[in-house]
Amino acid sequence: MPAVRLGFGGPVGSGKTRLVERLLPFFSSHGISVAVITNDLVTHEDAERVKRSGLIDPERVLGVESGACPHTAIREDPSVNIEATKWLEQRFQPDVIIIESGGDNLAATFSSELIDWWAFVIDVAGGDDIPRKRGLGVLRADLLVVNKVDLAPHVDADLERISADVAAARPERASLYTDLRSGQGVKAVFDEIVHSALFGRFPG
Structure with missing residues (x-):
């Protein structure tokens, strides 16, 4: 059975890599084998961070250099990422491939x-008006993660307003609120x- 491919996107600094790192122990404890692909402009910085985390076999982590705007390699021409997923599937047969x-x-x-x-993934430190701007990521993602809720009082972000705006923008799609620093x-x-x-293939 081919791996389930999970994408994690969002603005710089929102917490995408931290979320991947926080999720890896959950996958492991439930017997779900994982491989990871990270996309950076001209570096492998995120890939190296995940490799050093000790949370996954470093050989199961690949870094992709998009060489252009990051969305190019995940939307307009995802061929380099598709090839990376095929390589990981052939070598490791993972249940899940995470593409950041x-x-x-x-x-x-x-x-x-x-x-x-x-x-x-968005974060409250980026401004409590992000949900109201209704970017495609906010509107279309299967899951919206609103991160750094712990910082709201320190950056004058109104969590109640954010929650209301998220509900208005995504009335039928899942949204969750996190503090990835603490694991909340x-x-x-x-x-x-x-x-x-x-789809419940593995017990939650």
């Missing part, structure tokens, strides 16, 4: 050729992935 996009703006989306399910909300993200992306 390089940081991009609110318009970033994933090609359906590349992923089966995707999450978009990660279990809920994992449960949503099992339910909506893995």
